[in-house]
Amino acid sequence: MQHPTTHTGDAEAATGIAATLKDSTWDLHQQAESGELQKRLVKGELGKHEYAAHLGQLYLVHRTLENCLDAALCDQVKALNSEDLHHTGKLEADLAHLSTDPADVKPVPATESFTDWIEDTAKDNPTALIGVQYVLEGSTNGNGYIARKIGPALGLEEDGLRYLKSYGPAQRETWARFKSRLDTLDLSDDARERVVAAARRTFEGVRDINSELLEVLAGHKKPTGV
Numbered sequence: 559m560q561h562p563t564t565h566t567g568d569a570e571a572a573t574g575i576a577a578t579l580k581d582s583t584w585d586l587h588q589q590a591e592s593g594e595l596q597k598r599l600v601k602g603e604l605g606k607h608e609y610a611a612h613l614g615q616l617y618l619v620h621r622t623l624e625n626c627l628d629a630a631l632c633d634q635v636k637a638l639n640s641e642d643l644h645h646t647g648k649l650e651a652d653l654a655h656l657s658t659d660p661a662d663v664k665p666v667p668a669t670e671s672f673t674d675w676i677e678d679t680a681k682d683n684p685t686a687l688i689g690v691q692y693v694l695e696g697s698t699n700g701n702g703y704i705a706r707k708i709g710p711a712l713g714l715e716e717d718g719l720r721y722l723k724s725y726g727p728a729q730r731e732t733w734a735r736f737k738s739r740l741d742t743l744d745l746s747d748d749a750r751e752r753v754v755a756a757a758r759r760t761f762e763g764v765r766d767i768n769s770e771l772l773e774v775l776a777g778h779k780k781p782t783g784v
């Protein structure tokens with residue numbers, strides 16, 4: 559997808575962290591959108607077992623992030639965090655529908671290293687968690703599209719698609735609200751840089767998890783701990 563216009567001039571780009579995040583990560587979005595797992599999901603080439611395995615890794619990532627956001631003592635993280643932006647419950651419901659017990663989900667090595675990094679970031683540099691939340695929350699924009707493609711392919715309507723359809727018809731307004739809340743945060747230049755770096759690390763983390771999961775599903779690699 560072409561880079562959509564996010565701002566009307568340099569002055570606005572310089573002040574809005576939401577626009578800065580988009581401008582500074584769109585190259586990685588292009589990669590994410592054209593990743594092998596995303597392409598196969600959208601084409602309906604993954605079965606229910608593979609889809610459940612994908613949701614399982616996302617579950618581990620969201621659970622780690624949400625625990626860290628809820629425990630963070632940083633004012634900016636607290637200002638942005640809210641219960642209605644949490645996705646773990648929807649992922650648990652989808653996994654249960656797909657006959658997977660969330661407690662049985664094993665991380666692939668890239669998931670383990672990414673969730674370890676989230677936990678380290680929460681200790682050393684909690685403001686940067688905002689960059690992680692931006693990427694995962696932003697991914698809800700493409701998730702509705704993926705749900706429309708894989709729902710019919712996998713014979714799923716609501717159950718099994720709760721995470722992908724997170725905000726349903728309220729997607730655009732929920733995302734717009736999240737971005738305006740981002741823009742009200744009082745972030746120093748240094749904090750902004752750390753948030754952007756964390757957003758880039760998150761895109762890379764998701765990319766690595768997705769490609770490693772395909773290797774595990776193909777039997778070329780074992781998940782951690784097995």
Ligand code: HEM
Nearest residue numbers: 562579580587590591596692693696697699700703761764
């Ligand atoms: C098939 C895969 C994907 C499709 C079709 C897709 C599509 C989209 C679309 C249509 C938007 C809205 C763009 C706009 O109007 O401004 C968007 C935004 C976004 N997507 Fe994706 N996406 C995909 C995968 C991903 C993945 C895997 C991630 C991250 C892990 C991601 C993260 C984001 C973020 C952070 C934004 C917000 C950009 C901004 O407005 O700041 N996307 N995506």
